[in-house]
Amino acid sequence: MxxxxxxxxxxxxxxxxxxxxxxxxxxxxxxxxxxxxxxxxxxxxxxxxxxxxxxxxxxxxxxxxxxxxxxxxxxxxxxxxxxxxxxxxxxxxxxxxxxxxxxxxxxxxxxxxxxxxxxxxxxxxxxxxxxxxxxxxxxxxxxxxxxxxxxxxxxxxxxxxxxxxxxxxxxxxxxxxxxxxxxxxxxxxxxxxxxxxxxxxxxxxxxxxxxxxxxxxxxxxxxGRIPSKITHLILDVDGVFTDGTITYTKDGEHTKNFDMRDGMGLEILRQFGVEVIAMTSEQSDLVVKRMQKLKIENVYLGVKDKYSLLQNFIQNQNISLNNVAYLGDDVNDLTNICSVGWSLTPKNAIDIVKLHADVVLSKNSGAGAVRDACEFVINYNKRF
Structure with missing residues (x-):
């Protein structure tokens, strides 16, 4: 039927x-x-x-x-x-x-x-x-x-x-x-x-x-949230890994700045069995290359409806939203921020995101926010 x-x-x-x-x-x-x-x-x-x-x-x-x-x-x-x-x-x-x-x-x-x-x-x-x-x-x-x-x-x-x-x-x-x-x-x-x-x-x-x-x-x-052990950390890119700005050359090419300390934080986090995923609304070859360097295998580019994709991801992974921590900085992250087990945002995020996130990190985007989030997840999971 x-x-x-x-x-x-x-x-x-x-x-x-x-x-x-x-x-x-x-x-x-x-x-x-x-x-x-x-x-x-x-x-x-x-x-x-x-x-x-x-x-x-x-x-x-x-x-x-x-x-x-x-x-x-x-x-x-x-x-x-x-x-x-x-x-x-x-x-x-x-x-x-x-x-x-x-x-x-x-x-x-x-x-x-x-x-x-x-x-x-x-x-x-x-x-x-x-x-x-x-x-x-x-x-x-x-x-x-x-x-x-x-x-x-x-x-x-x-x-x-x-x-x-x-x-x-x-x-x-x-x-x-x-x-x-x-x-x-x-x-x-x-x-x-x-x-x-x-x-x-x-x-x-x-x-x-x-x-x-x-x-x-x-x-x-x-x-509907019940905080549980965090098995997956999902990260926005622009405004999280980077400071949210883009530098253009006279030829139209652009660059993004990434904090090297974030890479070490992610490496340590994976040693504790937490899977890392990147989800961004932008299409960027620079992001692809940086995620490859960080050994993040699950990278989703050009995502405008992040919540539906998140729902599809947890269904395929057979996990709960309660097992997910999400780090985002802008309004297109807001539904995920309100839905996952733990939500985090950089110190310099948009005000409405900071209002609804569980944790406002001590570091700005592009200046150690991802590393800060990794340390939070590691310390939080110790209680489990």
Whole structure:
């Protein structure tokens, strides 16, 4: 049974400009849902967009997964006045309905997890035609004429005695192919409900919404951490190994400065059985040569979605995020900083990274920060 995910994205956004591509906790907003979909039970995920930049990003970024595909949607299906169903049906027809289960995902619901996606998919194995995510909210609602909808004002219930209301949060909708073909709607027939946390009811329509959801994500990432023995140290490069600056010659060539003391720290760290990995958003031959000199075998260049790659890495290594220490300095490291067992940052890192890192090192980037991190890991692991 073929299960596909569908993530529709549009260029335009009136409330928040370039919302889908804007970085939330250091990642483009749409990658939060996309990353969870990759590690769910979906067989394929299609990103359907009129934005060529997103298509190029996906083709470059997710080469390590055979699940993700990007398709260009028509301009007609990407206007403000067209329903999502129009895009769904246009897409389904373009691939000749080559699926058994269809799962609509929303980029503006970044709190969606792979567990939420799988729960919706699993309901379709239980004689349901469709499933959607909802939130049980304990809010009292009213009609415009001043009459209550869901409670008796003379017998106001306590929260713990109040069933509340089930409200769509717009995160996940799944349906069978037959139901979609018959109804031409995202949900129809015998419909199952999957409850998500009340946090997921937050919509991202304003800058205030953005700030609230971003903090919710940070809190969620931190909440799951259980510091354990560190088996892997993952390092950003620019702003960690180097001071973050580049020197250009008149011919356009550039140089980077590395601290030799870092190399000795990494050599000693490996003697204690800790594996070292480099992960950087830059493509640089200089970095490749320096990593070879440092005998770092796992080097990932040009990585924009560092958290998804980290998830793929720990899955392949059969380890936990709790076994990982991460050293980064800028916002594109922030999700990893908030997620791993131990997070470290140079003394001169960006303020928001220093705010959320577990350890702010005593050394600046390019001036012994990596060596400092190695010594922390060695001393920390002694307790195990």
């Amino acid at each position: 073929k299960k596909i995910g569908f993530l529709p994205l549009r260029k335009g956004s009136k409330g928040i400009k370039n919302k889908n591509k804007r970085k939330m906790v250091g990642r483009p907003l749409f990658t939060w849902v996309l990353g969870e979909a990759i590690f769910s039970d979906l067989d394929e995920i299609y990103v359907y967009t009129d934005d060529q930049d997103i298509i190029d990003f996906i083709n470059k970024e997710y080469h390590w997964s055979n699940k993700v595909k990007a398709l260009l949607r028509s301009a007609e299906s990407a206007t403000d006045h067209v329903s999502t169903e129009v895009a769904i049906l246009e897409f389904a027809k373009s691939i000749n309905y080559d699926f058994d289960i269809f799962c609509l995902l929303q980029a503006t619901s970044p709190l969606t997890t792979k567990e939420n996606i799988n729960a919706c998919l699993n309901k379709l194995d239980d004689n349901y035609d469709s499933a959607l995510t909802v939130v049980n909210t304990h809010r009292f609602t009213w009609n415009n004429n001043g009459t209550p909808v869901n409670y008796d004002v003379t017998k106001r219930p306590r929260r713990q005695d109040f069933d509340g209301l089930l409200v769509e949060n717009g995160a996940v909708y799944s349906t069978t192919k037959l139901a979609l073909q018959k109804s031409k709607n995202r949900i129809s027939g015998n419909i199952a409900l999957i409850k998500m946390s009340e946090d997921s009811l937050c919509e991202i329509d304003s800058e205030t919404d953005w700030t609230i959801v971003e903090q919710l994500l940070i809190n969620r990432q931190k909440r």
